[in-house]
Amino acid sequence: MTGAITFENLHAFYGQSEILHGVNMQVEAGSVACLLGLNGMGKTTTLRAAMGLVDRTEGRILLDGKELGGPTFRRSQMGITLVPEDRKVFANLSVRENLEVARAMAPRDAAFDIAAAVEIFPRLGERMEQKAGTLSGGEQQMLVVARAMLVNPRYMMLDEPTEGLAPTYVEAIRQSIEVARGRGIGIILVEQSLPLALAVGDHFHIMENGQIVRSFTRAEALAEPAAIERLLTVS
Amino acid sequence: MSDLAANPALERRASGRGLLIAGAALVAVAGALVPFWTTGAPFLLMLASQAVIAAILALSLDLLTGNTGLLSFGHAAWFGFGAYVAGLLAKLVTPEMLIVVPTTVIAACLVAAVTGAVLVRQIGKTFAILTLALSQIMFALVFVASDITGGEDGLQGVPVMTVLGQPVVQAQTWYWLLYGVLLAALAASLHIRRSPLGRAWLSIRENAERARFIGIDVNGLKLLAFVMSAGLGALAGALLALFNGAASPDLLSWFESGKILMFVVLGGVGTLVGPVLGGIVFTFAEHYVSSLTSAWLIYFGGLFILIVIVAPGGIFGVLGHAWRRMQGQGR
Numbered sequence: 001m002t003g004a005i006t007f008e009n010l011h012a013f014y015g016q017s018e019i020l021h022g023v024n025m026q027v028e029a030g031s032v033a034c035l036l037g038l039n040g041m042g043k044t045t046t047l048r049a050a051m052g053l054v055d056r057t058e059g060r061i062l063l064d065g066k067e068l069g070g071p072t073f074r075r076s077q078m079g080i081t082l083v084p085e086d087r088k089v090f091a092n093l094s095v096r097e098n099l100e101v102a103r104a105m106a107p108r109d110a111a112f113d114i115a116a117a118v119e120i121f122p123r124l125g126e127r128m129e130q131k132a133g134t135l136s137g138g139e140q141q142m143l144v145v146a147r148a149m150l151v152n153p154r155y156m157m158l159d160e161p162t163e164g165l166a167p168t169y170v171e172a173i174r175q176s177i178e179v180a181r182g183r184g185i186g187i188i189l190v191e192q193s194l195p196l197a198l199a200v201g202d203h204f205h206i207m208e209n210g211q212i213v214r215s216f217t218r219a220e221a222l223a224e225p226a227a228i229e230r231l232l233t234v235s
Numbered sequence: 236m237s238d239l240a241a242n243p244a245l246e247r248r249a250s251g252r253g254l255l256i257a258g259a260a261l262v263a264v265a266g267a268l269v270p271f272w273t274t275g276a277p278f279l280l281m282l283a284s285q286a287v288i289a290a291i292l293a294l295s296l297d298l299l300t301g302n303t304g305l306l307s308f309g310h311a312a313w314f315g316f317g318a319y320v321a322g323l324l325a326k327l328v329t330p331e332m333l334i335v336v337p338t339t340v341i342a343a344c345l346v347a348a349v350t351g352a353v354l355v356r357q358i359g360k361t362f363a364i365l366t367l368a369l370s371q372i373m374f375a376l377v378f379v380a381s382d383i384t385g386g387e388d389g390l391q392g393v394p395v396m397t398v399l400g401q402p403v404v405q406a407q408t409w410y411w412l413l414y415g416v417l418l419a420a421l422a423a424s425l426h427i428r429r430s431p432l433g434r435a436w437l438s439i440r441e442n443a444e445r446a447r448f449i450g451i452d453v454n455g456l457k458l459l460a461f462v463m464s465a466g467l468g469a470l471a472g473a474l475l476a477l478f479n480g481a482a483s484p485d486l487l488s489w490f491e492s493g494k495i496l497m498f499v500v501l502g503g504v505g506t507l508v509g510p511v512l513g514g515i516v517f518t519f520a521e522h523y524v525s526s527l528t529s530a531w532l533i534y535f536g537g538l539f540i541l542i543v544i545v546a547p548g549g550i551f552g553v554l555g556h557a558w559r560r561m562q563g564q565g566r
Contacts, residue, residue, distance in 0.1 A: 051448065072444075073447045073451055073452050073453060074452075076448055076449060076450035082448050083448075092440075093434075093441060094247075097437070100431075101314050101431070101435055102449045104435065110442050111566035148448070148449070151449045169318045175288065185444075192517040
Protein backbone atom coordinates (compact mmCIF):
# COMPACT_ATOMS: atom_id res chain seq x y z
CA MET A 1 0.00 0.00 0.00
CA THR A 2 1.40 3.37 -0.91
CA GLY A 3 0.44 6.66 0.60
CA ALA A 4 1.85 9.75 2.17
CA ILE A 5 1.55 12.15 5.05
CA THR A 6 1.10 15.68 3.81
CA PHE A 7 1.51 18.88 5.81
CA GLU A 8 -0.46 21.64 4.09
CA ASN A 9 0.31 25.20 5.16
CA LEU A 10 0.48 24.16 8.81
CA HIS A 11 0.50 26.92 11.39
CA ALA A 12 0.86 26.07 15.07
CA PHE A 13 0.36 28.17 18.17
CA TYR A 14 1.30 27.94 21.84
CA GLY A 15 -1.04 30.42 23.48
CA GLN A 16 -0.76 33.66 21.48
CA SER A 17 2.63 32.93 19.94
CA GLU A 18 2.77 31.42 16.49
CA ILE A 19 5.57 28.86 16.25
CA LEU A 20 4.96 27.35 12.81
CA HIS A 21 4.32 29.76 9.94
CA GLY A 22 2.99 27.50 7.21
CA VAL A 23 4.87 24.22 6.97
CA ASN A 24 4.50 22.35 3.68
CA MET A 25 5.95 18.87 3.41
CA GLN A 26 5.07 15.49 1.97
CA VAL A 27 6.53 12.22 3.23
CA GLU A 28 5.83 9.07 1.26
CA ALA A 29 5.21 5.74 2.93
CA GLY A 30 8.45 3.75 2.92
CA SER A 31 10.68 6.81 2.81
CA VAL A 32 12.71 8.77 5.34
CA ALA A 33 12.39 12.54 5.52
CA CYS A 34 14.96 14.33 7.63
CA LEU A 35 13.90 17.57 9.26
CA LEU A 36 17.01 19.63 9.89
CA GLY A 37 17.64 23.03 11.37
CA LEU A 38 19.03 24.97 14.28
CA ASN A 39 17.44 24.77 17.72
CA GLY A 40 14.17 26.63 18.13
CA MET A 41 13.23 26.61 14.44
CA GLY A 42 10.07 24.51 14.92
CA LYS A 43 11.19 20.95 14.17
CA THR A 44 9.85 19.46 17.42
CA THR A 45 6.73 21.64 17.22
CA THR A 46 6.00 20.19 13.77
CA LEU A 47 6.03 16.68 15.24
CA ARG A 48 4.00 17.70 18.28
CA ALA A 49 1.43 19.46 16.08
CA ALA A 50 0.91 16.21 14.18
CA MET A 51 0.12 14.45 17.47
CA GLY A 52 -2.28 17.19 18.54
CA LEU A 53 -0.03 18.46 21.30
CA VAL A 54 0.00 22.18 20.52
CA ASP A 55 -2.68 24.62 21.63
CA ARG A 56 -4.04 25.42 18.18
CA THR A 57 -3.26 24.78 14.51
CA GLU A 58 -4.33 26.17 11.16
CA GLY A 59 -3.89 24.42 7.85
CA ARG A 60 -4.10 20.64 7.79
CA ILE A 61 -2.28 17.36 7.81
CA LEU A 62 -3.45 14.56 5.55
CA LEU A 63 -2.62 10.97 6.40
CA ASP A 64 -3.11 8.76 3.36
CA GLY A 65 -5.64 11.30 2.15
CA LYS A 66 -7.59 11.49 5.42
CA GLU A 67 -7.37 14.61 7.56
CA LEU A 68 -5.49 13.94 10.77
CA GLY A 69 -7.34 15.25 13.83
CA GLY A 70 -8.87 14.52 17.20
CA PRO A 71 -7.18 13.66 20.49
CA THR A 72 -3.65 12.24 20.55
CA PHE A 73 -4.64 8.59 21.04
CA ARG A 74 -7.03 8.79 18.08
CA ARG A 75 -4.25 10.14 15.86
CA SER A 76 -2.05 7.26 16.96
CA GLN A 77 -4.86 4.85 16.08
CA MET A 78 -5.08 6.53 12.65
CA GLY A 79 -1.52 5.38 12.04
CA ILE A 80 1.01 7.91 13.25
CA THR A 81 3.20 7.81 16.33
CA LEU A 82 5.93 9.89 17.90
CA VAL A 83 9.11 8.91 19.69
CA PRO A 84 9.95 12.07 21.62
CA GLU A 85 13.40 13.19 22.58
CA ASP A 86 13.15 12.32 26.26
CA ARG A 87 12.87 8.55 25.67
CA LYS A 88 10.47 7.76 28.49
CA VAL A 89 9.85 4.05 28.99
CA PHE A 90 7.13 2.64 31.26
CA ALA A 91 9.75 2.45 33.99
CA ASN A 92 8.09 0.06 36.44
CA LEU A 93 6.98 -2.40 33.78
CA SER A 94 9.30 -5.06 32.47
CA VAL A 95 10.76 -4.78 28.98
CA ARG A 96 8.38 -7.51 27.87
CA GLU A 97 5.37 -5.67 29.29
CA ASN A 98 6.47 -2.44 27.60
CA LEU A 99 6.52 -4.29 24.29
CA GLU A 100 3.30 -6.22 24.90
CA VAL A 101 1.27 -3.15 25.77
CA ALA A 102 2.28 -1.59 22.44
CA ARG A 103 1.71 -4.78 20.45
CA ALA A 104 -1.78 -5.06 21.92
CA MET A 105 -2.62 -1.72 20.30
CA ALA A 106 -1.78 -3.00 16.81
CA PRO A 107 -4.23 -5.00 14.69
CA ARG A 108 -4.05 -8.67 15.62
CA ASP A 109 -2.63 -9.72 12.25
CA ALA A 110 -0.11 -6.85 12.05
CA ALA A 111 3.20 -8.05 10.69
CA PHE A 112 5.64 -6.48 13.12
CA ASP A 113 5.61 -8.45 16.37
CA ILE A 114 7.79 -8.79 19.45
CA ALA A 115 9.98 -11.43 17.82
CA ALA A 116 10.66 -9.00 14.97
CA ALA A 117 11.50 -6.25 17.45
CA VAL A 118 13.96 -8.52 19.25
CA GLU A 119 15.54 -9.38 15.92
CA ILE A 120 16.38 -5.71 15.39
CA PHE A 121 17.35 -5.11 19.02
CA PRO A 122 18.79 -8.39 20.36
CA ARG A 123 19.82 -6.55 23.52
CA LEU A 124 16.14 -6.16 24.46
CA GLY A 125 15.72 -9.91 24.12
CA GLU A 126 18.34 -10.40 26.81
CA ARG A 127 16.59 -7.94 29.12
CA MET A 128 12.99 -9.14 28.67
CA GLU A 129 12.12 -9.59 32.37
CA GLN A 130 14.09 -6.60 33.62
CA LYS A 131 12.29 -3.45 34.75
CA ALA A 132 12.55 -0.97 31.92
CA GLY A 133 13.59 1.82 34.30
CA THR A 134 16.81 -0.07 35.08
CA LEU A 135 17.98 -0.19 31.44
CA SER A 136 20.83 2.01 30.26
CA GLY A 137 20.01 5.15 28.28
CA GLY A 138 20.82 3.47 24.98
CA GLU A 139 18.73 0.42 25.82
CA GLN A 140 15.81 2.63 26.83
CA GLN A 141 16.04 4.39 23.49
CA MET A 142 15.94 1.01 21.71
CA LEU A 143 12.90 0.12 23.79
CA VAL A 144 10.95 3.27 22.92
CA VAL A 145 11.71 2.84 19.22
CA ALA A 146 10.69 -0.83 19.40
CA ARG A 147 7.55 0.16 21.29
CA ALA A 148 6.61 2.68 18.60
CA MET A 149 7.23 0.14 15.81
CA LEU A 150 5.11 -2.49 17.59
CA VAL A 151 2.04 -0.30 17.25
CA ASN A 152 2.58 -0.99 13.53
CA PRO A 153 2.14 2.64 12.54
CA ARG A 154 1.96 3.86 8.94
CA TYR A 155 4.14 6.84 9.86
CA MET A 156 6.67 7.23 12.63
CA MET A 157 8.25 10.46 13.85
CA LEU A 158 11.57 10.29 15.67
CA ASP A 159 12.83 13.32 17.57
CA GLU A 160 16.63 13.25 17.87
CA PRO A 161 16.74 9.51 18.58
CA THR A 162 20.52 9.26 18.76
CA GLU A 163 21.31 12.28 20.90
CA GLY A 164 23.92 11.37 23.49
CA LEU A 165 24.06 7.70 22.48
CA ALA A 166 27.19 5.57 22.15
CA PRO A 167 28.09 4.57 18.55
CA THR A 168 26.78 0.99 18.89
CA TYR A 169 23.35 2.29 19.88
CA VAL A 170 23.39 4.86 17.09
CA GLU A 171 24.03 1.99 14.71
CA ALA A 172 21.13 0.00 16.18
CA ILE A 173 18.80 2.98 15.75
CA ARG A 174 20.01 3.44 12.16
CA GLN A 175 19.25 -0.22 11.42
CA SER A 176 15.79 0.08 12.96
CA ILE A 177 15.05 3.05 10.69
CA GLU A 178 16.14 0.99 7.68
CA VAL A 179 13.91 -1.90 8.76
CA ALA A 180 10.94 0.40 9.34
CA ARG A 181 11.39 1.95 5.91
CA GLY A 182 11.71 -1.52 4.38
CA ARG A 183 8.36 -2.37 5.94
CA GLY A 184 6.75 0.58 4.20
CA ILE A 185 6.63 2.93 7.18
CA GLY A 186 7.04 6.62 6.36
CA ILE A 187 9.53 8.24 8.71
CA ILE A 188 10.08 11.82 9.77
CA LEU A 189 13.45 12.09 11.45
CA VAL A 190 14.56 15.14 13.39
CA GLU A 191 18.29 14.72 13.76
CA GLN A 192 21.25 16.86 14.81
CA SER A 193 23.77 14.37 13.49
CA LEU A 194 24.19 15.11 9.80
CA PRO A 195 26.13 11.88 9.12
CA LEU A 196 23.22 9.78 10.38
CA ALA A 197 20.72 11.86 8.43
CA LEU A 198 22.77 11.47 5.26
CA ALA A 199 23.06 7.73 5.89
CA VAL A 200 19.32 7.08 6.02
CA GLY A 201 17.49 10.09 4.54
CA ASP A 202 15.62 10.11 1.24
CA HIS A 203 14.62 13.76 1.51
CA PHE A 204 16.05 16.61 3.56
CA HIS A 205 14.11 19.64 4.68
CA ILE A 206 15.76 22.62 6.31
CA MET A 207 13.59 24.52 8.80
CA GLU A 208 14.05 28.15 9.71
CA ASN A 209 11.70 30.26 11.82
CA GLY A 210 8.80 27.85 11.61
CA GLN A 211 8.98 27.19 7.89
CA ILE A 212 10.73 24.83 5.51
CA VAL A 213 13.14 27.06 3.58
CA ARG A 214 15.08 24.54 1.48
CA SER A 215 14.56 20.91 0.48
CA PHE A 216 17.06 18.48 -1.00
CA THR A 217 16.67 15.05 -2.55
CA ARG A 218 19.08 12.36 -1.48
CA ALA A 219 21.11 12.79 -4.66
CA GLU A 220 21.36 16.54 -4.16
CA ALA A 221 22.32 16.14 -0.50
CA LEU A 222 25.02 13.60 -1.26
CA ALA A 223 26.35 15.77 -4.09
CA GLU A 224 26.84 18.78 -1.89
CA PRO A 225 26.57 18.02 1.84
CA ALA A 226 28.52 21.21 2.48
CA ALA A 227 25.52 23.25 1.31
CA ILE A 228 23.34 21.61 3.98
CA GLU A 229 26.04 21.99 6.58
CA ARG A 230 26.26 25.70 5.85
CA LEU A 231 22.52 26.07 6.38
CA LEU A 232 22.86 24.34 9.75
CA THR A 233 25.65 26.58 11.01
CA VAL A 234 24.98 29.66 13.07
CA SER A 235 26.15 32.59 10.97
CA MET B 236 10.19 -28.42 28.54
CA SER B 237 13.64 -29.07 27.15
CA ASP B 238 14.21 -25.33 27.36
CA LEU B 239 13.33 -25.42 31.03
CA ALA B 240 15.73 -28.23 31.79
CA ALA B 241 18.51 -26.57 29.87
CA ASN B 242 18.22 -23.27 31.71
CA PRO B 243 18.77 -23.45 35.46
CA ALA B 244 17.63 -19.86 36.00
CA LEU B 245 14.30 -20.54 34.29
CA GLU B 246 13.97 -23.82 36.14
CA ARG B 247 14.52 -22.09 39.45
CA ARG B 248 11.99 -19.42 38.58
CA ALA B 249 9.46 -22.04 37.53
CA SER B 250 9.88 -24.00 40.74
CA GLY B 251 9.71 -20.76 42.74
CA ARG B 252 6.48 -19.95 40.95
CA GLY B 253 5.09 -23.37 41.79
CA LEU B 254 5.96 -22.83 45.45
CA LEU B 255 4.30 -19.41 45.41
CA ILE B 256 1.10 -20.81 43.92
CA ALA B 257 1.09 -23.63 46.46
CA GLY B 258 1.63 -21.09 49.27
CA ALA B 259 -1.17 -18.86 47.97
CA ALA B 260 -3.52 -21.86 47.73
CA LEU B 261 -2.63 -22.80 51.32
CA VAL B 262 -3.42 -19.29 52.57
CA ALA B 263 -6.70 -19.30 50.61
CA VAL B 264 -7.72 -22.64 52.15
CA ALA B 265 -6.68 -21.47 55.63
CA GLY B 266 -8.92 -18.43 55.13
CA ALA B 267 -11.83 -20.68 54.24
CA LEU B 268 -11.28 -22.69 57.45
CA VAL B 269 -11.61 -19.66 59.74
CA PRO B 270 -15.17 -20.60 60.86
CA PHE B 271 -13.84 -23.92 62.19
CA TRP B 272 -11.10 -22.21 64.18
CA THR B 273 -13.47 -19.73 65.73
CA THR B 274 -16.16 -22.10 67.03
CA GLY B 275 -17.14 -20.84 70.46
CA ALA B 276 -15.81 -17.36 69.61
CA PRO B 277 -18.63 -15.75 67.62
CA PHE B 278 -17.15 -12.30 68.03
CA LEU B 279 -13.93 -13.38 66.36
CA LEU B 280 -15.84 -14.76 63.37
CA MET B 281 -17.77 -11.50 63.12
CA LEU B 282 -14.52 -9.55 63.17
CA ALA B 283 -13.11 -11.85 60.49
CA SER B 284 -16.20 -11.18 58.35
CA GLN B 285 -15.71 -7.42 58.78
CA ALA B 286 -12.07 -7.90 57.80
CA VAL B 287 -13.11 -9.68 54.60
CA ILE B 288 -15.42 -6.77 53.72
CA ALA B 289 -12.55 -4.36 54.41
CA ALA B 290 -10.38 -6.46 52.10
CA ILE B 291 -12.91 -6.23 49.25
CA LEU B 292 -13.11 -2.49 49.85
CA ALA B 293 -9.33 -2.10 49.79
CA LEU B 294 -9.12 -4.12 46.59
CA SER B 295 -11.73 -1.85 45.01
CA LEU B 296 -9.62 1.25 45.67
CA ASP B 297 -6.50 -0.46 44.36
CA LEU B 298 -8.34 -1.13 41.09
CA LEU B 299 -8.33 2.63 40.64
CA THR B 300 -5.22 3.86 42.41
CA GLY B 301 -2.98 0.88 41.80
CA ASN B 302 -3.94 0.43 38.18
CA THR B 303 -4.08 3.98 36.90
CA GLY B 304 -2.31 6.04 39.57
CA LEU B 305 -5.44 8.13 40.27
CA LEU B 306 -5.49 8.88 43.98
CA SER B 307 -8.95 9.06 45.58
CA PHE B 308 -9.54 10.81 48.89
CA GLY B 309 -13.23 9.99 48.74
CA HIS B 310 -13.53 6.29 48.05
CA ALA B 311 -15.89 5.88 51.03
CA ALA B 312 -18.49 7.55 48.81
CA TRP B 313 -19.01 4.25 46.99
CA PHE B 314 -18.84 2.15 50.15
CA GLY B 315 -21.54 4.28 51.77
CA PHE B 316 -23.54 4.54 48.56
CA GLY B 317 -23.62 0.75 48.31
CA ALA B 318 -24.58 0.35 51.96
CA TYR B 319 -27.49 2.81 51.79
CA VAL B 320 -28.83 1.71 48.41
CA ALA B 321 -28.68 -1.97 49.36
CA GLY B 322 -30.14 -1.30 52.81
CA LEU B 323 -33.03 0.67 51.35
CA LEU B 324 -33.65 -1.88 48.61
CA ALA B 325 -33.73 -4.68 51.19
CA LYS B 326 -36.10 -2.71 53.39
CA LEU B 327 -38.42 -1.36 50.73
CA VAL B 328 -38.29 -3.92 47.90
CA THR B 329 -36.81 -7.32 48.70
CA PRO B 330 -34.04 -8.74 50.90
CA GLU B 331 -33.04 -11.16 48.12
CA MET B 332 -29.27 -10.84 47.69
CA LEU B 333 -29.34 -11.82 44.02
CA ILE B 334 -31.53 -8.79 43.33
CA VAL B 335 -30.25 -6.29 45.90
CA VAL B 336 -26.52 -6.65 45.27
CA PRO B 337 -26.49 -6.56 41.44
CA THR B 338 -28.95 -3.63 41.43
CA THR B 339 -26.78 -1.72 43.90
CA VAL B 340 -23.62 -2.36 41.91
CA ILE B 341 -25.24 -1.29 38.65
CA ALA B 342 -26.58 1.89 40.28
CA ALA B 343 -23.10 2.72 41.62
CA CYS B 344 -21.54 2.09 38.21
CA LEU B 345 -24.05 4.42 36.55
CA VAL B 346 -23.44 7.23 39.05
CA ALA B 347 -19.69 6.66 38.75
CA ALA B 348 -19.86 6.75 34.96
CA VAL B 349 -21.58 10.14 35.02
CA THR B 350 -19.41 11.74 37.73
CA GLY B 351 -16.29 9.99 36.53
CA ALA B 352 -16.66 11.38 33.00
CA VAL B 353 -15.84 14.76 34.53
CA LEU B 354 -13.44 13.62 37.26
CA VAL B 355 -11.03 11.47 35.24
CA ARG B 356 -10.12 14.41 33.02
CA GLN B 357 -8.47 15.90 36.08
CA ILE B 358 -5.12 14.70 37.29
CA GLY B 359 -3.25 14.51 40.58
CA LYS B 360 -4.37 16.82 43.37
CA THR B 361 -7.41 18.11 41.49
CA PHE B 362 -8.77 14.61 41.04
CA ALA B 363 -8.09 13.75 44.70
CA ILE B 364 -9.84 16.89 45.98
CA LEU B 365 -12.83 16.39 43.68
CA THR B 366 -13.28 12.81 44.89
CA LEU B 367 -13.25 14.14 48.44
CA ALA B 368 -15.88 16.69 47.47
CA LEU B 369 -18.04 13.99 45.86
CA SER B 370 -17.92 11.89 49.02
CA GLN B 371 -18.84 14.92 51.13
CA ILE B 372 -21.85 15.57 48.88
CA MET B 373 -23.01 11.98 49.37
CA PHE B 374 -22.40 12.35 53.11
CA ALA B 375 -24.56 15.47 53.16
CA LEU B 376 -27.30 13.76 51.11
CA VAL B 377 -27.82 11.26 53.95
CA PHE B 378 -28.82 14.17 56.21
CA VAL B 379 -30.81 16.01 53.56
CA ALA B 380 -32.92 12.91 52.95
CA SER B 381 -32.97 11.94 56.61
CA ASP B 382 -36.62 10.79 56.55
CA ILE B 383 -35.66 7.86 54.34
CA THR B 384 -31.99 7.39 55.35
CA GLY B 385 -32.50 7.79 59.08
CA GLY B 386 -30.09 10.75 59.17
CA GLU B 387 -27.67 10.71 62.06
CA ASP B 388 -29.17 7.55 63.55
CA GLY B 389 -28.32 5.66 60.39
CA LEU B 390 -30.46 3.27 58.40
CA GLN B 391 -31.87 0.75 60.84
CA GLY B 392 -33.92 -2.40 60.51
CA VAL B 393 -32.48 -3.83 57.31
CA PRO B 394 -34.13 -7.25 57.11
CA VAL B 395 -32.25 -10.55 57.10
CA MET B 396 -30.83 -11.19 53.66
CA THR B 397 -32.07 -14.14 51.64
CA VAL B 398 -30.35 -16.09 48.88
CA LEU B 399 -32.85 -17.72 46.52
CA GLY B 400 -35.44 -17.18 49.21
CA GLN B 401 -33.40 -18.84 51.97
CA PRO B 402 -32.57 -16.47 54.85
CA VAL B 403 -28.85 -16.27 55.65
CA VAL B 404 -28.62 -16.25 59.43
CA GLN B 405 -25.69 -18.51 60.25
CA ALA B 406 -22.50 -16.56 60.93
CA GLN B 407 -20.48 -19.28 59.19
CA THR B 408 -22.58 -19.08 56.04
CA TRP B 409 -22.16 -15.32 56.01
CA TYR B 410 -18.42 -15.64 56.35
CA TRP B 411 -18.12 -18.12 53.51
CA LEU B 412 -20.30 -16.00 51.30
CA LEU B 413 -18.18 -12.91 51.92
CA TYR B 414 -14.99 -14.88 51.57
CA GLY B 415 -16.17 -16.32 48.25
CA VAL B 416 -16.88 -12.82 46.95
CA LEU B 417 -13.40 -11.69 48.03
CA LEU B 418 -11.67 -14.62 46.30
CA ALA B 419 -13.70 -14.12 43.13
CA ALA B 420 -12.98 -10.37 43.07
CA LEU B 421 -9.28 -10.93 43.70
CA ALA B 422 -9.02 -13.65 41.05
CA ALA B 423 -10.79 -11.42 38.52
CA SER B 424 -8.55 -8.45 39.39
CA LEU B 425 -5.39 -10.52 39.02
CA HIS B 426 -6.66 -11.92 35.73
CA ILE B 427 -7.35 -8.43 34.38
CA ARG B 428 -3.90 -7.30 35.54
CA ARG B 429 -2.32 -9.82 33.16
CA SER B 430 -4.65 -8.99 30.27
CA PRO B 431 -4.01 -6.30 27.64
CA LEU B 432 -6.43 -4.06 29.56
CA GLY B 433 -4.39 -4.46 32.74
CA ARG B 434 -1.17 -3.68 30.91
CA ALA B 435 -2.74 -0.63 29.30
CA TRP B 436 -3.85 0.63 32.73
CA LEU B 437 -0.34 0.24 34.10
CA SER B 438 1.13 2.10 31.15
CA ILE B 439 -1.24 4.98 31.95
CA ARG B 440 -0.03 4.93 35.55
CA GLU B 441 3.55 5.03 34.31
CA ASN B 442 3.17 7.77 31.70
CA ALA B 443 -0.17 8.88 30.34
CA GLU B 444 1.30 10.88 27.44
CA ARG B 445 3.38 7.97 26.14
CA ALA B 446 0.33 5.73 26.51
CA ARG B 447 -1.54 8.12 24.20
CA PHE B 448 1.32 7.98 21.68
CA ILE B 449 0.76 4.26 21.26
CA GLY B 450 -2.97 4.77 20.82
CA ILE B 451 -4.32 4.12 24.31
CA ASP B 452 -7.55 5.97 25.12
CA VAL B 453 -6.26 7.24 28.46
CA ASN B 454 -9.42 9.01 29.66
CA GLY B 455 -11.64 6.16 28.51
CA LEU B 456 -9.62 3.56 30.38
CA LYS B 457 -9.34 5.76 33.47
CA LEU B 458 -13.12 6.04 33.45
CA LEU B 459 -13.45 2.28 33.14
CA ALA B 460 -11.16 1.82 36.17
CA PHE B 461 -13.13 4.46 38.09
CA VAL B 462 -16.44 2.74 37.34
CA MET B 463 -15.16 -0.75 38.18
CA SER B 464 -13.59 0.55 41.38
CA ALA B 465 -16.85 2.25 42.38
CA GLY B 466 -18.85 -0.87 41.55
CA LEU B 467 -16.69 -3.12 43.71
CA GLY B 468 -16.62 -0.53 46.50
CA ALA B 469 -20.42 -0.39 46.43
CA LEU B 470 -20.53 -4.20 46.48
CA ALA B 471 -18.50 -4.12 49.71
CA GLY B 472 -20.89 -1.52 51.13
CA ALA B 473 -23.96 -3.52 50.12
CA LEU B 474 -22.59 -6.63 51.82
CA LEU B 475 -21.77 -4.64 54.96
CA ALA B 476 -25.29 -3.18 55.25
CA LEU B 477 -26.86 -6.61 54.75
CA PHE B 478 -24.39 -8.22 57.15
CA ASN B 479 -24.88 -5.63 59.90
CA GLY B 480 -28.56 -5.04 59.18
CA ALA B 481 -27.80 -1.32 59.27
CA ALA B 482 -25.88 1.50 57.60
CA SER B 483 -24.49 4.60 59.25
CA PRO B 484 -23.41 7.95 57.80
CA ASP B 485 -19.89 7.30 59.12
CA LEU B 486 -19.43 4.93 56.19
CA LEU B 487 -19.37 7.98 53.91
CA SER B 488 -17.09 10.15 56.00
CA TRP B 489 -13.68 11.45 54.98
CA PHE B 490 -12.29 9.47 57.91
CA GLU B 491 -13.52 6.25 56.31
CA SER B 492 -11.96 7.31 52.99
CA GLY B 493 -8.66 7.87 54.81
CA LYS B 494 -8.91 4.41 56.36
CA ILE B 495 -9.44 2.76 52.97
CA LEU B 496 -6.40 4.60 51.65
CA MET B 497 -4.45 3.29 54.65
CA PHE B 498 -5.52 -0.30 53.89
CA VAL B 499 -4.04 0.14 50.42
CA VAL B 500 -0.83 1.86 51.47
CA LEU B 501 -0.31 -0.57 54.37
CA GLY B 502 -0.73 -3.52 52.00
CA GLY B 503 1.18 -2.11 49.04
CA VAL B 504 -0.31 0.16 46.37
CA GLY B 505 -0.85 -1.49 43.01
CA THR B 506 -0.21 -5.05 44.15
CA LEU B 507 -3.90 -6.08 44.47
CA VAL B 508 -3.02 -8.85 46.94
CA GLY B 509 -1.32 -6.36 49.28
CA PRO B 510 -4.36 -4.13 49.86
CA VAL B 511 -6.42 -7.26 50.61
CA LEU B 512 -3.90 -8.13 53.34
CA GLY B 513 -3.85 -4.48 54.38
CA GLY B 514 -7.62 -4.42 54.90
CA ILE B 515 -7.53 -7.60 56.98
CA VAL B 516 -4.53 -6.60 59.12
CA PHE B 517 -5.89 -3.10 59.69
CA THR B 518 -9.32 -4.36 60.80
CA PHE B 519 -7.86 -6.70 63.40
CA ALA B 520 -5.22 -4.21 64.53
CA GLU B 521 -7.81 -1.45 64.83
CA HIS B 522 -9.96 -3.64 67.05
CA TYR B 523 -7.23 -4.86 69.37
CA VAL B 524 -5.19 -1.66 69.59
CA SER B 525 -8.27 0.51 70.14
CA SER B 526 -9.32 -1.78 73.00
CA LEU B 527 -5.92 -1.17 74.64
CA THR B 528 -5.70 2.58 74.22
CA SER B 529 -7.98 5.38 73.17
CA ALA B 530 -5.00 7.05 71.49
CA TRP B 531 -4.84 4.30 68.87
CA LEU B 532 -5.17 6.75 66.00
CA ILE B 533 -1.90 8.37 67.03
CA TYR B 534 -0.13 5.03 66.77
CA PHE B 535 -1.76 4.28 63.44
CA GLY B 536 -0.77 7.69 62.11
CA GLY B 537 2.81 7.04 63.17
CA LEU B 538 2.72 3.59 61.59
CA PHE B 539 1.41 5.09 58.37
CA ILE B 540 4.29 7.58 58.21
CA LEU B 541 6.76 4.82 58.99
CA ILE B 542 5.45 2.62 56.18
CA VAL B 543 5.55 5.41 53.62
CA ILE B 544 9.17 6.19 54.53
CA VAL B 545 10.65 2.78 55.37
CA ALA B 546 8.59 0.33 53.32
CA PRO B 547 6.77 2.17 50.55
CA GLY B 548 5.84 -1.21 49.07
CA GLY B 549 3.78 -2.02 52.18
CA ILE B 550 3.24 -5.52 53.56
CA PHE B 551 3.33 -7.02 50.09
CA GLY B 552 6.61 -5.27 49.33
CA VAL B 553 8.20 -6.57 52.53
CA LEU B 554 6.97 -10.12 51.90
CA GLY B 555 8.18 -9.98 48.30
CA HIS B 556 11.59 -8.77 49.42
CA ALA B 557 11.85 -11.59 51.99
CA TRP B 558 10.77 -14.11 49.34
CA ARG B 559 13.44 -12.96 46.88
CA ARG B 560 16.09 -13.14 49.60
CA MET B 561 15.05 -16.70 50.45
CA GLN B 562 15.21 -17.65 46.78
CA GLY B 563 18.60 -16.00 46.50
CA GLN B 564 19.93 -18.07 49.39
CA GLY B 565 18.48 -21.26 47.95
CA ARG B 566 20.87 -21.13 44.99
